[in-house]
């Protein structure tokens with residue numbers, strides 16, 4: 082048995098906004114093993130960031146509240162901890178790299194000061210030792226001329242470098258779990274490759290677990306052990322990476338994979354387009370399959386009941402009433 | 418220059434941006450954003466333009482559209498030198514060439530209705546008025562697969578993909594011949610991205626358009642382009658037919674760029690050779706001597722530091738600038 086680091090059970094995070102109750106995360110369950118690399122994918126606004134912020138207990142209140150569920154981390158339910166206990170976990174046992182690097186670095190503090198402060202706080206290092214260690218971390222994430230650059234301010238670094246600095250900050254505390262929310266969206270493919278290799282090396286070196294939130298299905302294929310596919314605040318499919326790509330069982334997963342152009346396939350291969358728009362999370366009924374309005378395979382049951390996750394194979398779960406037929410029905414899209 | 422089949426041709430294009438400093442705002446250096454670029458786009462063709470951030474893609478596009486004045490070099494449209502035309506001539510040219518922006522959020526005026534945003538170019542160019550104008554706007558909305566009754570709504574009421582369609586409808590209003598698409602799908606979600614790519618491709622066929630398609634996602638560029646131009650620090654390093662460039666890239670930079678793209682299929686991805694580029698792109702203020710790529714090139718020889726490689730034709734319409742090819 083692999084050791085479980087994180088277990089999210091029935092998580093529900095709602096936003097009470099003018100239009101009503103926005104159920105951003107509505108019954109999300111998954112777990113992460115030690116040293117495991119888990120990808121969280123799904124279209125914009127499906128609740129990926131909110132689910133990550135919920136684990137960190139960083140949901141802005143008002144309008145957001147975690148209304149239910151459990152988040153078991155190292156045997157304790159994070160949702161039951163006091164704010165003070167949570168502070169000793171955040172940026173310590175669990176670190177997060179946020180979607181926007183500039184908004185999470187302090188613009189008026191030098192990079193050296195920021196990393197050193199984190200080291201003083203989390204690892205109890207002395208001021209001078211902390212600066213030496215900060216330079217080491219910058220070297221580790223591939224910032225050239227690290228000692229000198231400790232004195233620079235965030236704006237003096239390129240976008241890709243800022244993102245690497247964010248990763249350095251996140252790693253300054255040797256986290257057990259790293260949550261990286263779109264850590265490479267604003268950088269070039271070449272820098273992206275460097276950053277991903279870095280995260281992956283740290284995982285194998287220190288046994289750190291990683292949750293990667295991304296739209297890039299290529300990165301997922303390359304790095305993830307397991308893929309969790311989210312739709313409208315819930316998991317619709319979860320499985321080992323090879324399984325998800327070779328035998329997707331949920332119509333949304335099938336469409337998602339078939340809608341990205343691929344360098345290795347003939348250029349003429351038509352792109353699959355998932356019809357329609359993402360659901361409105363305020364108006365969405367909890368008693369239907371949220372994907373039904375866009376699903377080619379919807380039957381009347383799909384608009385009368387909500388499909389729950391069912392195990393369909395080794396470490397493979399799907400929430401679709403027609404999951405048994407889907408692989409055959411979608412053989413065309415999955416062809417390569 | 419006429420009769421060679423090129424709708425747009427760029428000849429030795431150079432664009433420097435001055436760096437000003439001090440109270441006198443004196444020029445202290447030049448950002449060599451584009452430094453001697455030549456290529457053509459044939460009628461009905463889609464040419465992709467790729468390269469890392471800051472290599473000069475947007476600048477090339479904007480020079481062609483005459484949104485920037487060039488430092489030197491020439492731009493031809495339908496065989497005519499348009500590098501310095503002005504006044505009425507330039508105004509007419511603006512109808513024939515349009516731009517689609519990356520950011521569907523920032524590029525639409527939030528206080529204008531969708532109808533007014535799309536119709537504005539028609540009014541500016543005096544192309545239609547009154548009832549005919551409203552009908553044109555409705556047609557444009559239909560072309561991009563939006564409903565005509567949406568004309569009275571405001572941008573904030575639309576999703577990213579819908580806003581990008583609105584931007585496309587606006588670009589189509591003057592019935593242009595040539596469109597520069599500058600990262601048109603980069604800000605969109607995969608599933609929405611597929612919708613917009615498909616639409617652009619379909620419009621090209623139906624309306625006989627010609628595109629310069631700028632993007633950093635190489636899989637997307639390959640999907641839509643007939644030919645691809647690869648830039649590095651203001652220079653073209655390689656250009657070839659789309660399929661050929663992806664199957665037989667010759668420049669070490671193109672090879673690294675392509676190998677860095679992960680394939681969304683674990684089996685296939687595992688079997689690919691990867692070349693990891695180290696270091697960041699050097700500053701365009703002080704580009705490296707010789708071959709600009711030599712500081713990051715795994716194959717660089719002494720010659721590469723000293724002599725600048727020329728862009729040479731090494732196969733049918735396959736051009737490379739590298740001493741070792």
Ligand SMILES: Nc1ncnc2c1ncn2[C@@H]1O[C@H](COP(=O)(O)OP(=O)(O)OP(=O)(O)O)[C@@H](O)[C@H]1O
Pocket residue numbers: 096098103105123124125126127128129130131132141144145362
């Ligand atoms: N502070 C907030 N106030 C109100 N609604 C919010 C807030 N934060 C998020 N939401 C809503 O919660 C839903 C889920 O948002 P979330 O940021 O988790 O999406 P995401 O999956 O991370 O999308 P993306 O891929 O675009 O980052 C969205 O409908 C969003 O509008």
Ligand SMILES: Nc1ncnc2c1ncn2[C@@H]1O[C@H](COP(=O)(O)OP(=O)(O)OP(=O)(O)O)[C@@H](O)[C@H]1O
Pocket residue numbers: 434448449450468469470471472473474475476477633701
């Ligand atoms: N208006 C301007 N004034 C000064 N410098 C500029 C201007 N526009 C671009 N530059 C500089 O010229 C170079 C090329 O910029 P350009 O925007 O063409 O790059 P790009 O290839 O489009 O990059 P990206 O992929 O990030 O959009 C960069 O170094 C940029 O900082």
Ligand code: SF4
Pocket residue numbers: 331332333370371372373374376377378379380383388400401402403404
């Ligand atoms: S449950 Fe029904 S609507 Fe939902 S994905 Fe399956 S077939 Fe489609």
Ligand SMILES: [Mg+2]
Pocket residue numbers: 129130131180262
């Ligand atoms: Mg997000």
Ligand SMILES: [Mg+2]
Pocket residue numbers: 474475476599
């Ligand atoms: Mg650009």
